[in-house]
Amino acid sequence: MQPVDARNDPAPSRWAYRLERLLLTPLFRLFLRVVLPFTVVAAATLVWLSDQDRRDRLLMVYNDLRTEIATRPEFMVSAMAIDGASKGIAEDIREIMPLDFPASSFDLDLDAIQRRVTELPAIAKASVRVKPGGLLQIVVTERDPVILWRTYDGLALVDRDGYVTGPARARGLHPELPLMAGAGAERHVSEAMRLYAAAGPLAPRLRGLVRVGHRRWDVVLDNDQRILLPEYGAVQAFERVIALNEVQDMLERNLLVVDMRLAARPTIRLAEAAVEEWWRISQISVGNGQ
Incomplete structure (x- = not known):
């Protein structure tokens, strides 16, 4: 039997066998197809x-290309339209938007414009787009003022959520709006509106509401009469006073204050003339008794 010549052996060598097995590995094939080319290209780019x-030179080419595209007529903005705003609010928007037209739409930050418009107190929400x-x-969408707030700086218009929409030049210009005063009153507009809604027959006599000590309300009527309401359950206490007035005409008498801060013990404070009259009558009664 003749010996086999190792040089004519058809079997692969050990290194060739290992290379073939490595090429069959999915992770190595991914490295050759993706990672290695990407690494080479990235290194060459760097x-x-x-x-x-x-x-x-690359930055110059990019800027020239961007400018050429941005200044095309179809991308230019030549005017601004404001919809849903009153004349004064529209003027305020134009003042805070110092835009020079024509301008490229690529240079307009619509989100920044929207945020700036909604920062105006009288604006509830806004949308911006290029047509x-x-x-x-x-x-x-403008805020709808529902009440006037008297402060040290004058009258202010306040919406239902407590946002000051702007100043009010005179009370007579807004006769349909109720009035409130006091520090912190703008944070309790909803309760103030409930008190006005509950006024019922006292509505013609109601002059306004005063927030006292950031805690509670005073109801101010004509003839300098006041109803002192509690911190909690103010509407219910006010309705109780209205019911008493309907039965006994309490507020038609010569009194200054109805104190409802203690629900179990409401009290009244008479006017000075009423006290003097009561004292005179009591003295007459005492004299007649003697």
């Missing part, structure tokens, strides 16, 4: 960009 002159034809449209 080497190319390491030259400052090349980076400057076809080069028009920047701002659609706003």
Whole structure:
């Protein structure tokens, strides 16, 4: 039997066998197909960009291309329209938006414009978009004032959520709006509106509400009469006074204050003239008794 020549052995060598097995490994194949090419390209790019002159030329080409696209007529904005705003609010919006037209829509930060518009106290919400034809449209929803708030600085318009929408030049310009006063009153507008709604037959005599000590309300009527309401259950206490007045005409008498701060013991304070009259009558009664 003749010996086999190792050089003519068809079996692969040990290293060839290991290479073939390695090429069959999914992770190694992923490395060859994806990771290695990406690494080579990234390294070549970094080497190319390491030259400052090349980076400057690339940036110049990018800026020229961006400018050429941004200044095309279809991307230019030439006017601004404000919808849903009154004349005064529209003027305020234009004052805080110093935009120079025509301007490229690529240079307009719509989110920043929207945030700036909604920062106005009289604006509840706003939407901003660029319409076809080069028009920047701002659609706003104004806050609806429901009550007047008297402060040391004058009268202010306040909406139902307690936001001051702007100043009120005179009480007579807003006769349909109720009135409140006192520090912190704007944070309790909803309760103030419930008190006004509960006034019923006292509504024609109701002059306003005063927030006292950041805690409770005083109801101010004509003839300098006041109803002192408790910190909690103010509406119920006010309704109780109205019911007593309906039965006994309590508020038609010569009194100054109805104190409802203690629900179990409401008290009244008579006017000075009523006290003097009561004292005179009591003296007459005492004299007649003698």
